[in-house]
Amino acid sequence: MPFWTKRAIDERYGGYFTCFDAEGRLDEADTDKHIVTQTRLIWGFSTFHMIDPQDQVSLAYARQGVDFFIEHFWDTRHGGWAWKVARDGMLIDNGKVVYGQSFAIYALATYFLASGDPRGLDYAERTFDLLQRYCVDVARGGYYENLEPDWQRSPGGFCAGDRKSLDIHMHLLECFTVLAQASGKEIHRRRLQEVIDIILAHMVDPENGCGGNQYDLAFNPIPAVAIRRTWNADREGEAVETPTDTTSYGHNIELAWLLVRACEILGKPRDVYGDVVRRLVDHSLRYGLDRDHGGVYRDGPHAGPALVRDKEFWQNAEALVGYLDAFEITGAPEYLEAFELVWSFARRAMINHTLGEWMTLVSESGEPIVAAIGNPWKACYHSGRAVWESIRRLDMLLSGRFGVLG
Amino acid sequence: MPFWTKRAIDERYGGYFTCFDAEGRLDEADTDKHIVTQTRLIWGFSTFHMIDPQDQVSLAYARQGVDFFIEHFWDTRHGGWAWKVARDGMLIDNGKVVYGQSFAIYALATYFLASGDPRGLDYAERTFDLLQRYCVDVARGGYYENLEPDWQRSPGGFCAGDRKSLDIHMHLLECFTVLAQASGKEIHRRRLQEVIDIILAHMVDPENGCGGNQYDLAFNPIPAVAIRRTWNADREGEAVETPTDTTSYGHNIELAWLLVRACEILGKPRDVYGDVVRRLVDHSLRYGLDRDHGGVYRDGPHAGPALVRDKEFWQNAEALVGYLDAFEITGAPEYLEAFELVWSFARRAMINHTLGEWMTLVSESGEPIVAAIGNPWKACYHSGRAVWESIRRLDMLLSGRFGVLG
Numbered sequence: 001m002p003f004w005t006k007r008a009i010d011e012r013y014g015g016y017f018t019c020f021d022a023e024g025r026l027d028e029a030d031t032d033k034h035i036v037t038q039t040r041l042i043w044g045f046s047t048f049h050m051i052d053p054q055d056q057v058s059l060a061y062a063r064q065g066v067d068f069f070i071e072h073f074w075d076t077r078h079g080g081w082a083w084k085v086a087r088d089g090m091l092i093d094n095g096k097v098v099y100g101q102s103f104a105i106y107a108l109a110t111y112f113l114a115s116g117d118p119r120g121l122d123y124a125e126r127t128f129d130l131l132q133r134y135c136v137d138v139a140r141g142g143y144y145e146n147l148e149p150d151w152q153r154s155p156g157g158f159c160a161g162d163r164k165s166l167d168i169h170m171h172l173l174e175c176f177t178v179l180a181q182a183s184g185k186e187i188h189r190r191r192l193q194e195v196i197d198i199i200l201a202h203m204v205d206p207e208n209g210c211g212g213n214q215y216d217l218a219f220n221p222i223p224a225v226a227i228r229r230t231w232n233a234d235r236e237g238e239a240v241e242t243p244t245d246t247t248s249y250g251h252n253i254e255l256a257w258l259l260v261r262a263c264e265i266l267g268k269p270r271d272v273y274g275d276v277v278r279r280l281v282d283h284s285l286r287y288g289l290d291r292d293h294g295g296v297y298r299d300g301p302h303a304g305p306a307l308v309r310d311k312e313f314w315q316n317a318e319a320l321v322g323y324l325d326a327f328e329i330t331g332a333p334e335y336l337e338a339f340e341l342v343w344s345f346a347r348r349a350m351i352n353h354t355l356g357e358w359m360t361l362v363s364e365s366g367e368p369i370v371a372a373i374g375n376p377w378k379a380c381y382h383s384g385r386a387v388w389e390s391i392r393r394l395d396m397l398l399s400g401r402f403g404v405l406g
Numbered sequence: 407m408p409f410w411t412k413r414a415i416d417e418r419y420g421g422y423f424t425c426f427d428a429e430g431r432l433d434e435a436d437t438d439k440h441i442v443t444q445t446r447l448i449w450g451f452s453t454f455h456m457i458d459p460q461d462q463v464s465l466a467y468a469r470q471g472v473d474f475f476i477e478h479f480w481d482t483r484h485g486g487w488a489w490k491v492a493r494d495g496m497l498i499d500n501g502k503v504v505y506g507q508s509f510a511i512y513a514l515a516t517y518f519l520a521s522g523d524p525r526g527l528d529y530a531e532r533t534f535d536l537l538q539r540y541c542v543d544v545a546r547g548g549y550y551e552n553l554e555p556d557w558q559r560s561p562g563g564f565c566a567g568d569r570k571s572l573d574i575h576m577h578l579l580e581c582f583t584v585l586a587q588a589s590g591k592e593i594h595r596r597r598l599q600e601v602i603d604i605i606l607a608h609m610v611d612p613e614n615g616c617g618g619n620q621y622d623l624a625f626n627p628i629p630a631v632a633i634r635r636t637w638n639a640d641r642e643g644e645a646v647e648t649p650t651d652t653t654s655y656g657h658n659i660e661l662a663w664l665l666v667r668a669c670e671i672l673g674k675p676r677d678v679y680g681d682v683v684r685r686l687v688d689h690s691l692r693y694g695l696d697r698d699h700g701g702v703y704r705d706g707p708h709a710g711p712a713l714v715r716d717k718e719f720w721q722n723a724e725a726l727v728g729y730l731d732a733f734e735i736t737g738a739p740e741y742l743e744a745f746e747l748v749w750s751f752a753r754r755a756m757i758n759h760t761l762g763e764w765m766t767l768v769s770e771s772g773e774p775i776v777a778a779i780g781n782p783w784k785a786c787y788h789s790g791r792a793v794w795e796s797i798r799r800l801d802m803l804l805s806g807r808f809g810v811l812g
Contacts, residue, residue: 132538134593139603141547152592186558187540197545 001048001058003357003373004380008041009061013088015068016041018379022371024355031087032376035100038069039107040381046107046114051388062111069104070123078150079130083229094149097229098135099168101127106175109182121182128179128188131172137164140218142198143172146229160227164215166203167248169195170255177262189266196262199255200276208302209279210247211255221245245302249288250315253296253322256280257389260325271329281326281335284319289338293365294345310369313358313378316346317386324393343390358383407454407464409763409779410786414447415467419494421474422447424785428777430761437493438782441506444475445513446787452513452520457794468517475510476529484556485536489635500555503635504541505574507533512581515588527588534585534594537578543570546624548604549578552635566633570621572609573654575601576661583668595672602668605661606682614708615685616653617661627651651708655694656721659702659728662686663795666731677735687732687741690725695744699771700751716775719764719784722752723792730799749796764789 007026008016018037019027045062049055072089073081075096081104083093105124112120134151135143145168146154146161154161176192202219203212213224221244256277260270271277287306288296296319297306319342327335349366350358352373360370360378413432414422424443425433451468455461478495479487481502487510489499511530518526540557541549551574552560552567560567579601586594608625609618620630627650662683666676677683693712694702702725703712725748733741755772756764758779766776766784 129535129539132542133535136538136542136544137547137600138542138549138597139547139600139607141543141545143544150592153596186556190559191544194543194545201545 001044001380001384003355004041004044005048005057005061008379009064010068010087013068014064015072015087015089016065016379018374018376020372020374022352022359022368022373024352024357024373030376032092033068033072033085033087033089034376035073035081035083035097036103036377037374037379038065038073039100039103040379041065042069042107043103043110044380044384046111047385047388049114059115062114063117066108066111066117066119069107070119073104074123075149079126080134080151081127082149093229095154095229096134096147096149096151098131098143098145098147099171099230101131101135102168102171102175105179106171109175109178112182113178124179125183128176128191132191137217141194142169142202142217142219143195144217146227154228158226158228160225162217163222163227164217164219166199166211166213166251166255169199169203170211170251170258173199173255173262174258177258177265181265192262193266196259196273200273204276204280205245205247205302208247208283209276210283210302211252211280213244213246213248243301246299246307247283247302248299248315249284249296249306250298250312250318252280252288253284253315254318257318257322257325260329274329277326277329281322284322285334285338288315288319289341290345290364291341293349294341295349295366296342297364309364310361311345311350311364311366312361313350314382316342316350317358317382320346320386321389321393324390324397328393328397339390407450407786407790409761410447410450411454411463411467414785415470416474416493419474420470421478421493421495422471422785424780424782426778426780428758428765428774428779430758430763430779433780436782438498439474439478439491439493439495440782441479441487441489441503442509442783443780443785444471444479445506445509446785447471448475448513449509449516450786450790452517453791453794455520465521468520469523472514472517472523472525475513476525479510480529481555485532486540486557487533488555499635501560501635502540502553502555502557504537504549504551504553505577505635507537507541508574508577508581511585512577515581515584518588519584530585531589534582534597538597543623547600548575548608548623548625549601550623552633560634564632564634566631568623569628569633570623570625572605572617572619572657572661575605575609576617576657576664579605579661579668580664583664583671587671598668599672602665602679606679610682610686611651611653611708614653614689615682616689616708617658617686618708619650619652619654649707652705652713653689653708654705654721655690655702655712656704656718656724658686658694659690659721660724663724663728663731666735680735683732683735687728690728691740691744694721694725695747696751696770697747699755700747701755701772702748703770715770716767717751717756717770717772718767719756720788722748722756723764723788726752726792727795727799730796730803734799734803745796 015033017026019030042062042065045058048058072085080096083095083097085091105127108120108124142164144153156162173195180188180192212221214222216222223244259273263270263272287300295311296315298308298312300306323335323339349362357373360372362368416423421439423432425436448468448471451464454464478491486502489501489503491497511533514526514530548570550559562568582598586598618627622628629650665679669676669678693706701717702721704714704718706712729741729745755768763779766778768774
């Protein structure tokens with residue numbers, strides 16, 4: 001967090017800077033403000049304040065981000081949050097993307113838990129209600145993911161109004177978990193359970209135990225494509241795999257521990273989805289974990305070795321938490337070994353220790369490919385969260401408070 | 407309508423009386439106010455004013471019904487409409503039943519079209535939003551139908567929180583049609599299309615072309631049971647058929663013409679669901695129509711002769727409109743003959759011409775079984791609507807404005 005505390009605050013206009021090069025210098029040419037990283041930094045500063053309630057600076061930094069976010073991203077006409085604004089808050093893209101809306105809920109509900117500021121929960125609930133009003137596919141279940149500024153469904157193809165994905169449904173699971181925690185409302189718990197049901201019924205391969213990628217509206221797997229408003233589409237020229245059986249080791253392990261966390265909020269035993277969790281994690285152990293260099297690869301087929309073998313920050317961050325949860329649920333030492341393999345690789349090759357943040361992308365063996373620390377999609381959410389969630393779990397393991405050690 | 411204009415207005419407390427015996431006398435022992443008939447009379451007086459815009463009395467009677475409805479049925483804490491209040495408005499049952507909510511939307515949107523009173527559309531839209539927030543089954547599609555006062559799902563069994571039905575999804579189709587007409591909003595059209603998609607995908611028997619009855623949450627047909635807050639359950643001691651393959655000729659024909667009407671509002675050709683419409687209507691021609699006495703029976707199996715052969719007001723009323731629409735779409739004279747068979751039976755055996763309203767229930771051959779004119783579920787909605795919709799269609803046929811005659 002100190003990396004962001006020192007550099008991210010836009011003192012002039014409010015909100016956050018997010019693009020930093022490999023030396024941690026602000027990229028003056030890219031100061032547009034994207035919903036994904038504005039919300040991730042609101043989440044980050046709010047969480048940092050909860051970790052250390054004495055830290056009023058983090059709370060103030062979260063609040064100024066919320067102020068900017070509400071003033072410049074909230075659509076006072078149609079409701080909901082814009083996709084991108086300029087540094088000074090001028091609207092650039094008012095598209096309503098469920099990925100972005102889900103991070104708004106996640107950040108604002110977390111900010112409410114940290115601050116007690118009623119705006120946090122109020123706007124999180126309003127966003128939830130807009131998702132119910134405009135994004136649910138009442139005919140087939142699940143959520144439409146890409147919508148236009150007035151909440152009409154986007155066209156198919158590049159705008160992906162005709163697709164559903166594990167990615168976005170998983171982030172709905174994630175944000176409904178925190179919303180249910182913050183509000184205590186039955187409807188938020190109910191929608192959380194339903195999105196879990198959708199993912200388990202349609203988006204996990206029953207044969208191989210791994211998650212899928214993109215689906216048509218009726219949940220038939222379809223080849224993944226680049227989508228207009230996504231991180232992949234921002235990285236110009238990058239190919240996206242086209243088979244239907246691609247899977248992301250990072251999403252699988254992230255889903256595994258988010259399921260465990262959701263169970264806590266739903267008042268269920270942590271291991272109620274233990275079989276699903278184990279199979280998601282075991283798939284990554286078999287195909288995603290690099291036992292030579294450490295770390296986890298990016299993507300591969302449902303059955304067989306990884307195809308995209310370079311290593312990105314977020315998959316490796318999520319793997320830390322997922323492997324620790326699997327160890328806690330099963331007690332099997334292989335998950336703790338996997339944690340060690342990922343952590344040693346991250347510490348050696350992915351983290352810029354001088355700056356105190358993770359690089360974006362390194363090769364299979366650990367050579368930097370994209371050494372930049374910040375971009376419009378990164379910030380501190382995966383890296384900071386993984387470290388904090390891992391510290392919590394390791395403390396519990398060491399103090400014997402986890403179930404298997406109790 | 408004159409029957410209701412003379413008798414239904416509760417001058418003391420506002421709202422409407424709905425229970426009248428075979429001589430048209432008010433049943434003083436049953437003056438509770440049910441959402442279904444309060445809304446049906448709001449719909450009726452609003453529609454009567456639209457038929458004759460000079461008629462300010464009907465408009466005033468609609469408005470006083472809306473005043474009472476908003477004051478006493480609206481749940482200011484949780485939102486939505488109560489199921490039943492006493493004559494003076496005291497709350498009796500605050501259950502949130504989607505059947506009732508759908509008639510609230512239907513009545514209030516119609517009242518808005520008739521009066522321009524913004525309360526009508528405002529409350530209709532708020533009700534729509536509550537359905538999206540609380541009633542959609544995001545995991546499987548469709549709507550939960552029975553909810554408690556705070557919008558939590560009702561338990562299974564008698565409270566039917568674990569069931570879905572053609573009946574209630576059809577009335578959502580019906581009310582979303584008028585709401586989309588009144589608001590012109592894309593989201594209302596979208597939800598209308600989705601509920602059509604649900605019905606056609608899950609609730610029409612592909613083999614026999616007729617509608618089903620009750621389903622589990624995943625749309626598997628299940629034996630119909632009496633449900634706590636329904637008309638069937640009110641008629642104590644009446645058996646409900648238990649096989650899964652029961653069908654209601656009245657619902658099938660009603661669905662047929664409501665589909666045609668929905669297409670008009672969606673801007674689609676009237677016959678875009680022509681095959682579905684024809685099969686629904688043909689099923690009633692084959693099994694539901696009594697060619698000896700005239701009229702249509704109540705219920706029967708998907709394939710085979712009718713089992714419940716007495717004749718209720720609403721199925722026969724809906725058949726009039728459905729047969730005329732089928733005639734208009736196909737030009738086949740058998741549908742006009744069917745209309746004649748139903749209308750002649752209704753005129754002879756079902757309508758109390760002295761009072762100017764339909765009786766509740768008669769035998770197969772036309773002997774009165776329940777000669778009462780009004781009960782907590784009846785009012786003027788099926789009978790009055792069918793007559794008005796039939797007059798409109800017959801006028802168009804005679805003037806050559808229908809497609810097949812054009």
